[in-house]
Amino acid sequence: MMMLISALLALASLHTSQAEVCCDMNTLCDKVDEAINEKKRFNLMSANDACKTQGGYLLELEDNKERDFTYSFVKKIAGDTTHFGTGGNDVAEETTWVYYNSGKPVPTEVTWLAGEPNNSGNKEDCMVFWMSREGLNDITCDHNNIKYVCEIPLGCEA
Template sequence: MASLLFSLFTLLVVASVVAGTSGCVLETIGNNVITSMNTSKRILDVVQRLDVKIDRLEKKVDAIDMRTRLIATLGAIDVSKYEVSDLYKDRIYLASKKVARFNIQQDNAACVGQGGYLLEIDDENERRFTWAFAQKIGNAPHFALGGNDIDREGRFVYYHSKKPVPSQVTWLPGRPNNAGGNEDCMAFWMSRGGLNDIVCSDNVKYLCEIPLRS
């Protein structure tokens, strides 16, 4: 807008000179244009300040919405069966309290009953967070996730979403190795410090992922 007014001012100056308009009239026109430019700048400043305030307000509303969702989700979790993690981005995680024989179908259904699904690690940051959570809970040789290669050996996918386990997710060195020919499920190996493939019926605790946004 300022550039448009400046161009208009320039045209008026040229027109005035060509027409022989008096200096007084030219000065008046110039003052009016400058006043308009200053007014436009003030309006622009106000709009920019409003944009900042609106952005802050939207963030506050989003935070309130997230807190409301978190409270509702926590209220629905069966804490007699699960330990609950801290908030990570827009989700929380659960760890089953008892070591039991893993059944990927039944345990995923149990996670669904809590509002989520067996853990699906998307990247290294999430892997580190969920590993630290499993370490904190402890008291199990493995913590099972949703990853598995039951349908196709060597191609690990997540049970719930059917998405491939991302290549950037780091396994323990030499894993998965399908030792014994029947290690088809993915788990944190607590004594070794990372991801391993295990027999799908091993005795484990399992991890659920609970998204707070759909």
């Protein structure tokens, strides 16, 4: 899908002010501006609101190609961060994973870690990407100090 996005990374104390990513998810189109220290950290509900103030939404992975690209991109920007939040959740109906912004289902082809999602303690309703294990996991949505990725559509020329 040809779509230019800007990924804003609020990763622990690292926040990228602007990073434009090409539609084909293979190259950086423009540049990643200098990282600035960001003292605020959020739970995923607040992170979703923070993305909206930037004109975007929490990351919505469309397929494993985008998942793999996002992993590589975040690793280059943030190094060995533990995990980052996405817009995936099953808050409305357990085991029915959808995205906050679009309401679209999380594609079944997007690979979760083995045994995940497991809804541990019957309270894990939000989707995160665990960097060290290179896969998706479910956690509580009120988990504090979450790192996250915002996706901001900018339009794209083919």
